[in-house]
Amino acid sequence: MTSPYQCLVARESTETGPGGWTLFGACGSTLVAQSSSGGTSAWTKPDDPVTETQPQDEETEGPPEKKVKLSQPPKQQKANFSNLIVSSDGRYLVGVTGEDKCIRVFETDITNQLRQLSERCMTRRPCSIALTSDDSTILCADKFGDVYSLPLLPSPDYQAPEAPAPEPTKEAEWVPSATVLTVHSGRNRKTLEDQLKQKKKGPAPPKDDMKFEHQLLLGHVSMLTDIVNAEVDTRRYIITADRDEHIRVSRGIPQAHIIEGFCFGHEAFISRLCLTQSGRLVSGGGDADLYVWDWQNFKLLEKLPLLDAVADHLKSRSELAVGEISKVAVSGIWSVAYQDEILVACEGVPALFSFKVGATTNSGSASTEFSSAIALKGNALDVAFLPISPTSSVVVVSIDHVHKPGSTKEAREDKDVSRLQCFSAEENGKWQEDSHTSEALKSFHDQVFDVEAGAIGGDDSATGNGKGLGSADDKALRDMLYNVENLRKRPGAED
Amino acid sequence: MPGEPAKRQKREEYKKTLIENDAALPKKKFYRQRAHANPFSDHSLTYPKSPADMDWASLYPTYAVEDKEQTTSRSHDNDEEEKSTAVKALTKNVEIADIGCGFGGLLFALAPNFPDTLMLGLEIRTSVTEYVQEKVRALRVQNAATGAYQNASCIRANTMKFLPNFFQKAQLTKIFLCFPDPHFKQRKHKARIVSYTLNSEYAYVLKPGAIVYTITDVQDLHEWMKGHFEKHPSFERVEKVFEEGEGKDGEGMDECVRLMRSETEEGKKVTRNNGMKYVACFRRLVDPAWP
Ligand SMILES: C[S@@+](CC[C@H](N)C(=O)[O-])C[C@H]1O[C@@H](n2cnc3c(N)ncnc32)[C@H](O)[C@@H]1O
Numbered sequence: 197m198t199s200p201y202q203c204l205v206a207r208e209s210t211e212t213g214p215g216g217w218t219l220f221g222a223c224g225s226t227l228v229a230q231s232s233s234g235g236t237s238a239w240t241k242p243d244d245p246v247t248e249t250q251p252q253d254e255e256t257e258g259p260p261e262k263k264v265k266l267s268q269p270p271k272q273q274k275a276n277f278s279n280l281i282v283s284s285d286g287r288y289l290v291g292v293t294g295e296d297k298c299i300r301v302f303e304t305d306i307t308n309q310l311r312q313l314s315e316r317c318m319t320r321r322p323c324s325i326a327l328t329s330d331d332s333t334i335l336c337a338d339k340f341g342d343v344y345s346l347p348l349l350p351s352p353d354y355q356a357p358e359a360p361a362p363e364p365t366k367e368a369e370w371v372p373s374a375t376v377l378t379v380h381s382g383r384n385r386k387t388l389e390d391q392l393k394q395k396k397k398g399p400a401p402p403k404d405d406m407k408f409e410h411q412l413l414l415g416h417v418s419m420l421t422d423i424v425n426a427e428v429d430t431r432r433y434i435i436t437a438d439r440d441e442h443i444r445v446s447r448g449i450p451q452a453h454i455i456e457g458f459c460f461g462h463e464a465f466i467s468r469l470c471l472t473q474s475g476r477l478v479s480g481g482g483d484a485d486l487y488v489w490d491w492q493n494f495k496l497l498e499k500l501p502l503l504d505a506v507a508d509h510l511k512s513r514s515e516l517a518v519g520e521i522s523k524v525a526v527s528g529i530w531s532v533a534y535q536d537e538i539l540v541a542c543e544g545v546p547a548l549f550s551f552k553v554g555a556t557t558n559s560g561s562a563s564t565e566f567s568s569a570i571a572l573k574g575n576a577l578d579v580a581f582l583p584i585s586p587t588s589s590v591v592v593v594s595i596d597h598v599h600k601p602g603s604t605k606e607a608r609e610d611k612d613v614s615r616l617q618c619f620s621a622e623e624n625g626k627w628q629e630d631s632h633t634s635e636a637l638k639s640f641h642d643q644v645f646d647v648e649a650g651a652i653g654g655d656d657s658a659t660g661n662g663k664g665l666g667s668a669d670d671k672a673l674r675d676m677l678y679n680v681e682n683l684r685k686r687p688g689a690e691d
Numbered sequence: 692m693p694g695e696p697a698k699r700q701k702r703e704e705y706k707k708t709l710i711e712n713d714a715a716l717p718k719k720k721f722y723r724q725r726a727h728a729n730p731f732s733d734h735s736l737t738y739p740k741s742p743a744d745m746d747w748a749s750l751y752p753t754y755a756v757e758d759k760e761q762t763t764s765r766s767h768d769n770d771e772e773e774k775s776t777a778v779k780a781l782t783k784n785v786e787i788a789d790i791g792c793g794f795g796g797l798l799f800a801l802a803p804n805f806p807d808t809l810m811l812g813l814e815i816r817t818s819v820t821e822y823v824q825e826k827v828r829a830l831r832v833q834n835a836a837t838g839a840y841q842n843a844s845c846i847r848a849n850t851m852k853f854l855p856n857f858f859q860k861a862q863l864t865k866i867f868l869c870f871p872d873p874h875f876k877q878r879k880h881k882a883r884i885v886s887y888t889l890n891s892e893y894a895y896v897l898k899p900g901a902i903v904y905t906i907t908d909v910q911d912l913h914e915w916m917k918g919h920f921e922k923h924p925s926f927e928r929v930e931k932v933f934e935e936g937e938g939k940d941g942e943g944m945d946e947c948v949r950l951m952r953s954e955t956e957e958g959k960k961v962t963r964n965n966g967m968k969y970v971a972c973f974r975r976l977v978d979p980a981w982p
Binding site: 340341342412414415416417418430431440441442446447450451453454455457460461463685686 | 925979
């Protein structure tokens, strides 16, 4: 089974002349690149058995997921890409592979060969990454709410600070931190007993295994879902969003410990942030509306009725047979270059929704209007913009060709559905299917990998007869493609 | 959850009697609750969408602004309007927060000492919060003549997640973190109520010059809190005399330090056990200019 591209990103490539571009896609643990001149290349994570760095503790303890201890057989684990960004100079591609919590930096040359320069495994799973505007620093927001900075290119002479060497068992010197005088609860007494037992063995070695240059910048006590780097005049900001409805505006490095304010208003989780061309912030997640912010003043300017737009669109496509919907989960918001327009994707919805976010009008308020929906042949997964000219770009959308449009669970019957669709803007601002670019991306379409095997196959091994979507691999694929609605809180959770 | 059915029923019956018998202080035994609540889990918490959405007037009714003003502006069905009036719903803002206030010992000692300052206990455990609320109510009734304790209140909150939902930037002058749960295990350190990253949130709600008070009987936790505040550029440690005073009587010791040593329930427990109390206080510095 071929898998869809779960991540897409593009850059300008003027080496071959003006209007040149390169598109990168992630399919499972494989990266694919194709340039406008037709050259393609691929990179697959070497198939070494991924030894889970921290078997249980890290993944099971923290927020906000339920503790599920699976006693899985030590299986070879795939590390699928969950994020992909490109540096503003186009030279570097930064990807996150979720399962092994790794940030991978690639160099891309004119021939579009991908060379992995570094692989840095974080202790917590990265949820979103961004680059500072000078491309020097990666900002990594993780599942436990922390944001770390890492140099894009690790300096060769970095010396990890001497870890306090695991004390050779000098029994007398190590004093447990719980003492018989600190009797707060039965549980603590138990801890004390454990610690006294531990005392015989000496303290456990410290567990910070990030043996590369990194710095803790800020943190929420929640799961972070998105991070944006913003620069206004000379001021730099870091904007972070979490599962507990917070949008936090902090100063940028080196003052990232200073919180400037919060954009309050969401009532459900926030999953995506997007800065528009005119500098507005758009946020979306589990709420019915998208929110448009004057984020430097923490003021809500407007709400965009996304749920209504999605419901109307689905109703208009009776062939999808999707019933009434009562909620959406935003899986992507993208700012369209050269225009004050955003495109929005929702989990399990075979369309993109375009909104025009107006610059400030005379009255001082923003005028935004919902403009249109772009129907797709499968659920939208990711979007990239190919800069085909100095003033326009082509939208490439990766499509879920495995599940039924409108469903995140059911397998689709029609095969041979392309994994990409392309659109370009017409004079009137409407998006039209762009078959020319689609044709140019043919080899990108046709690359065949298997999320499970990670192997690149030829054309025909491809769309093999569809097995049902019941297997563990299918579940893995589903979990990789659709994980936003899971962020929604379930009422009546433990008290 | 308050335990097996019989016990719960007793509690409920007890709580009914309270409503009729206004001035009676609540009995602690009906409000005890498992010591640890997980600060990461979702709970079924209620919290305001933003500080402007907080209904302060119901917590401090004698400080509520005139009814007239409120109803006129409240009638507007407009977000913006509502926000600006909600903030004005009190004649003054809360300035002191006791985070993880437990049974409220410190709060009840502070209230008469700072009669003109509004203070709020924030506690994650439901029954413990209820106890403090009942006690506030009873003390207000008992002191109706003087109006004492009108300045103290308590709400249920997970401050590790939602502190900025309650307080605006630079609203507070004092935060108390008294005998926080130690979370001894290394793996649980992210559950500690003091950390470098959380300190940014404390800095956010504090005015420049405001103080964070910490006290604990666990030396390891003391070192941890000290380390994480000292590392944070928005704070500096206060002078030694502020924390300890001088001479036998601790002359010059800050009034609140004195109260927090003696009036917190945990402080009393530690005194009974002849345990150590470690105090560390930090001052909120002015933010530096943008780089
Ligand atoms: C050991 S008690 C100390 C109580 C009181 N401060 C005293 O000194 O007597 C710590 C308290 O903090 C509360 N707590 C722990 N985490 C909290 C959180 N995230 N938000 C609010 N309260 C919390 C606990 O429920 C507990 O009542």
